[in-house]
Amino acid sequence: MITTSSSTEKEDITTKEKELPDKITQEQSLPKEGGVDRALRPQSFDDYIGQKKMKKNLRIFIEAAKKRDEAIDHVIFYGPAGLGKTTIANIIAKEMGVAIKTTSGPAIERIGDLGSILTNLQDGDILFIDEIHRLNKSVEEILYPAMEDHKLDIVVGKGPSAHTLQLDLPQFTLVGATTKLGALSNPLRDRFGAIHRLEFYEQNDITEILKRSAVLLDCSLEDDGAQELSRASRQTPRVANRLLKRARDFADVHNRGSIDSAVAREALALLDIDDLGLEPTDRRIIETLIDKFNGGPVGLHTLAMATSEEMQTIEDVYEPYLVQLGLLLRSPRGRIATDLAYEHLGRPKNSPAKKLFL
Ligand code: ADE
Numbered sequence: 001m002i003t004t005s006s007s008t009e010k011e012d013i014t015t016k017e018k019e020l021p022d023k024i025t026q027e028q029s030l031p032k033e034g035g036v037d038r039a040l041r042p043q044s045f046d047d048y049i050g051q052k053k054m055k056k057n058l059r060i061f062i063e064a065a066k067k068r069d070e071a072i073d074h075v076i077f078y079g080p081a082g083l084g085k086t087t088i089a090n091i092i093a094k095e096m097g098v099a100i101k102t103t104s105g106p107a108i109e110r111i112g113d114l115g116s117i118l119t120n121l122q123d124g125d126i127l128f129i130d131e132i133h134r135l136n137k138s139v140e141e142i143l144y145p146a147m148e149d150h151k152l153d154i155v156v157g158k159g160p161s162a163h164t165l166q167l168d169l170p171q172f173t174l175v176g177a178t179t180k181l182g183a184l185s186n187p188l189r190d191r192f193g194a195i196h197r198l199e200f201y202e203q204n205d206i207t208e209i210l211k212r213s214a215v216l217l218d219c220s221l222e223d224d225g226a227q228e229l230s231r232a233s234r235q236t237p238r239v240a241n242r243l244l245k246r247a248r249d250f251a252d253v254h255n256r257g258s259i260d261s262a263v264a265r266e267a268l269a270l271l272d273i274d275d276l277g278l279e280p281t282d283r284r285i286i287e288t289l290i291d292k293f294n295g296g297p298v299g300l301h302t303l304a305m306a307t308s309e310e311m312q313t314i315e316d317v318y319e320p321y322l323v324q325l326g327l328l329l330r331s332p333r334g335r336i337a338t339d340l341a342y343e344h345l346g347r348p349k350n351s352p353a354k355k356l357f358l
Contacts, residue, residue: 040213040241041087043094049212050205050237051084054196058088061194062095071124072096073193074147076132076176076184080320082238083198085177089128092175100126100175105134114139115154118146123170132176133183140188147174147191179316200235200324203227209237210244219248220258228264232277234321239277246271276325276344281309282318283345286327289337290347297334 042048045055065072072092077085086102093100099122108114108129121127129135135143145151150169155162176192178184189195201209207230214221221229221244229247233240247259250267259267272280288306289296304311309318319335322328327341342349 036217036245037238037241040216042091042212045091045095047212048084048087048091049208050201051088051198054088054198057194057196058092062092066096071098071171071173074174074176074191075194075196076178076181076189076192077196077198078178078181079198080200080236081179081316082234082236083200084237085198086128086130088198089126089175089177093126096124096126098124098126098173100128102128102130104130105132108135108139111139111142111154114142114146115152118152118169118172119167121170121172123172125170125172126175127172128175128177130177131179132188133178133180135188140185143174144187144191179320200321201237203230203235206230206233206235206237206240210240213241213244214259217244217248219244219251222258222260224261225259225264228261228268229259231275232264232268232273234277235324236321243268243271243273277321278344281307282322285309285314285318286322286337286341287345289328289335290342290345295342295349296329296336297331299334303335 045059048055061072061075075092077088079085089102090100101117101121103117108117117127142152142154145153146169150171152167152169154165154167156165157163174192181189181195181197207226210226210229210233211221214226225247229240229243233243244259247264247267250270251257251259251263254263256263268274274283284307285303288303289298292306293302298306300311300314304314307314319328319330322341323330325340326338327344329336329338339349
């Protein structure tokens with residue numbers, strides 16, 4: 001059904017219509033991982049290690065929808081980067097036996113981009129939008145009726161001849177992913193039927209993931225090597241798999257055979273990764289807090305300037321794990337280094353801040 005009405009307010013999509021941009025790919029492809037990483041991704045819940053509670057809930061969610069022969073409700077996943085939000089979206093599609101189209105918030109710049117994506121979906125398809133908190137407001141507003149009533153309101157033409165078309169959309173499911181649930185507007189958040197938080201992984205689960213990946217990569221990983229890598233993996237599968245590949249490089253180049261704890265330790269030392277899994281930038285952040293700002297509190301903006309990092313990088317990439325380890329606190333007055341941070345860096349507490357220049 002198509003209904004029309006007059007409006008001049010919305011964006012003209014006619015010029016961009018059906019131009020399915022390179023911003024969307026048919027199947028799972030976001031630029032953060034290479035082909036090898038994709039090959040390591042589990043394809044089903046049976047292969048998926050960790051996040052037990054979420055998995056249990058999702059199995060019921062999927063089975064119920066299948067039993068009723070319906071599309072699943074819109075669902076959103078949130079949590080720090082690298083914990084498997086994209087992987088889960090792809091597993092849901094596989095388990096439902098439907099197609100998945102993948103894009104991301106910043107890639108959908110115009111209403112017309114989203115219009116093209118939505119009108120190219122089929123009944124039951126999953127649309128996966130990564131970083132959904134970065135959708136622009138006008139695009140987001142188009143999503144409301146699309147999610148709720150499967151309708152798309154588009155404006156065709158400009159000026160006095162402009163009119164609105166309302167298109168019926170297929171019964172699609174939106175799967176969203178975000179590192180910042182709080183950055184989502186209430187109307188968008190409220191339209192998801194299920195909200196799941198991905199937790200940092202337990203160390204045993206990371207060890208299992210490393211062993212599974214080692215089999216897929218055809219490299220020999222000893223138990224103590226897996227444990228050593230697991231400790232340094234920031235409780236994050238993406239990091240674990242990256243470290244495994246670097247340890248494999250190290251073992252290959254030095255003809256060390258399998259990856260045992262000694263090989264893992266040497267490879268990690270070469271990468272400047274310490275026993276908590278902190279990288280040089282993590283350490284620089286807490287060192288800066290302690291040495292330049294007497295442990296804080298200090299605002300994110302100032303911390304970013306003092307460390308020459310982007311605010312968003314500090315917030316999204318480094319802070320979640322530092323907070324998880326209890327090395328950094330986020331307070332309303334700014335970031336604070338904890339006693340544990342002083343201890344980890346071997347700094348005496350209450351020492352005057354080093355007089356360093358910014
Ligand atoms: N590779 C990356 N994440 C994984 C997971 N949760 N389970 C198994 N293999 C993985």
